[in-house]
Amino acid sequence: MRTEHTDVVVVGTGAAGTAAAVTALEFGKQVIVCEKNSAPGGATNTVIVVRVIRDDPEFVEKAFLIHMEMTRWLGNAPLVRNWIEQDAKLEQWMREHEIEFQINYVTTLDNLGKQEDPLGGFPKGHLIAERAFLRGAGNGHGGVQLVRTLLKRIEALGGQVRRNSPVTSLIREGGRITGVVVHPKRGEAYVIRAKAVILATAGFNDDAEMLRTYSGFDYTLDRTGTCTQGDFFFLWPCTKLDGSGIRMAWEIGAKKGAMGVAPFAHIPGPGIIGKVPWNTESQLRIVQEQPYLWVNQNGERFMNEGIITDHFTSGRVIANQKGKCAYLIFDEATKLHMEQEGLDYTYFIFPASHLTDFDGDLERVRAKGNRHVFVEDSLETLCEKTEIPLDNLKETLERYNAYCDQGRDGQFGKPARFLRPVREGRYYCFRIYTTAYQTIGGVKVDGNTRVLDGEERPIDGLYAAGDLIAAELYGEPPVCGIGNAGIALCTGIIAGRDAVRRMEGE
Ligand SMILES: Cc1cc2nc3c(=O)[nH]c(=O)nc-3n(C[C@H](O)[C@H](O)[C@H](O)COP(=O)(O)OP(=O)(O)OC[C@H]3O[C@@H](n4cnc5c(N)ncnc54)[C@H](O)[C@@H]3O)c2cc1C
Incomplete structure (x- = not known):
């Protein structure tokens, strides 16, 4: 098989994948991003609003405690802490990356976690942040603009984005991940060797068997919503999220993490x-x-x-x-x-x-x-x-x-x-x-989004970000888990940064 070399392979072009790629590129690393579909962006294209925590130590402290109390301390606390600290920098990060948005809901320290939004409600545990409404793009929602902006940035920094390029397996040598196998929709399969692989492949909306096994519900993929079978119907199976990233990680020994769905x-x-x-x-x-x-x-x-x-x-x-x-x-x-x-x-x-x-x-x-x-x-x-x-x-x-x-x-x-x-x-x-909006979770990670093996030791060189790990933040089974675009951006940034730091021996 033909083999290429790079520093970081990112799998998926949603919020998590694009944020991870941009971060690694900004540290001067070479990055190849593989996207299985011809259109990039996954579920991120549907996003309207990104939650951003106020960049103030008191808000960060309180937001962390509210979130952990909401999950009865069953969420992955080190990861929650890192996410919340990164989230407090997210508004600034989005501005620096020319993502267009407006903050339309401003909260106070006192009301954090308890105030009903005057415009309408939202899960109480979610009321730890302000809301950045993204400017829509074309006929789409703001998520489209976010994805397009970050993809442009990836390419401007010399990163490669390969569409129609599903990653089908991870290469593990000893305790370390050393690359991926790509089966492009046209052409021969090939290998990309890398010092780090960041999985940002989201969930398993489109896999009936995984839904039945891991969601806790009997699902139907009935797209017309006639509800003649199953507990649930999926409104957005169109994102074609088939759980391949989760399965790939499990195949090389990653530990199963919390899994669930984000229902409504x-x-x-x-x-x-x-x-x-x-x-x-x-x-x-x-x-x-x-x-x-x-x-x-x-x-x-x-x-x-x-x-x-x-x-x-x-x-x-x-x-x-x-x-x-x-x-x-x-x-x-x-x-x-x-x-x-x-x-x-x-x-x-x-x-x-x-x-x-x-x-x-x-x-x-x-x-x-x-x-x-x-x-x-x-x-x-x-x-x-x-x-x-x-x-x-x-x-x-x-x-x-x-x-x-x-x-x-x-x-x-x-x-x-x-x-x-x-x-x-x-x-x-x-x-x-x-x-349901989407599924959440799949693999267990540490506080820096490093994927853990069966013994709960980090697998060197392997990271996971976005919906693929979102359930980790909400306990097992997850007690919440909607509105995860901010989590996807933050965990992507954390993964990109940690991968580079370890590469440089820090
Ligand atoms: C209708 C709807 C509305 C929503 N609205 C909001 C909102 O307003 N605010 C909010 O915060 N959240 C919202 N969410 C949730 C939000 O969309 C997700 O939490 C977020 O987009 C997840 O980002 P991600 O990068 O993890 O995954 P995705 O954006 O889904 O990206 C995953 C990518 O990986 C690719 N991929 C998968 N497998 C492979 C493979 N093997 N090889 C290569 N590529 C692969 C996929 O094709 C996809 O492009 C909404 C969700 C839905 C469905």
Whole structure:
């Protein structure tokens, strides 16, 4: 096999891979980046916002403690510490690398970890950072701009980016990784010998078997979201992430790390599932997150609907319900309230003050044959169509409406502003399942992202960054794990820097 030589091979061109490559190049090393697809960027192309921690020792200290308490100290503490310290430099790093963004959410030390975002919620443990909204590029999201900018920088620094070049195995000699085998889509396989290899291949969204085995859920890769099989449906299997990086690492003796998925709740089916990138315009997308009345297939409430703002948690809670689904139900009065008085809650990525074309969106979705959206004049027909037991639903409504009248949720303690009764038809109802952004985790690493072997010793020359190790930060099983673009950038930088330092004998 033909053999080439370089200092660092980076596998993958998402946030983690590009950040790692740029870092090693800036230290003067030679870098070859291999990307299996013709289009670079992986899931990073879908990113809208990057979390950045305030560059202030007090913020860093507090953010670290909040994160570790959220994971009950089960996250990989040295890695969390390094990530958080690097994250505090991330805003500056992005500016220096000409990534365009705007900080739109500024927090205070006092409110770190506890404040609900005035624009809408986010997992509480995530409220340790500010938000850098990336400027979109072309028809895409800001992640596209981020990837393009970093790729340009790699090439300007003399790095090589090879598309259509899947890495299929790692070469291990003794305790050390000395290179990779590349099987380009056209042409012969070849070897690249390197002093360090940084795996930034993300997850296994597109591998049904791995999903079933390692996610803790029975998945379906059903792309139309009809939810006829499995616990979950995947909204973005299009990223073609097949877990190859994880498997390659395991094959040469890397230890399995924490693994999981980053779930959230979504109406499946035609008309509502956005194309990639996100369908940010759909009014149904806005309404489907409203923390009004949610019931399960038995017609019973099962959560404080206010936690819908925490996508990770609410996604898992819904997957645990009978039929793996939930129903959001509201009546005409609440619809009018959202149109005329305004929304009580919006997820920060879909900001809107009022509903403006809810009926139009509803019609469009129903015309496409979506089976998960219901509009009914009576509870009887609603229950017939959803197969929710009528008596149970009536009982739930009676109890819930009484809480609304009292202005206090005596059952689950939901904030009073989300208590809106469901009294008279028309009734609007969405059937909502759990889906996922991406999978997280795969290999175990140390605090500097060095991949560990079965004995938990670092494998010389092998690093992993990004979603591939994100679950390490959140415990086993991970208690959170969405919004990982900042983690991908930071762990990429950490990997690139540590690889160079060790190469230079520091
Ligand atoms: C719809 C959606 C929206 C999101 N929005 C946000 C957001 O707003 N903010 C946020 O922080 N996070 C967000 N995330 C999460 C974020 O996208 C990821 O955490 C982040 O992009 C992970 O970066 P990565 O570099 O690890 O992986 P990726 O960006 O997925 O890159 C992995 C790359 O490796 C390549 N690859 C895989 N195997 C091989 C191989 N064998 N050989 C060569 N190349 C290979 C892939 O083709 C891909 O290009 C979102 C995710 C989704 C799905």
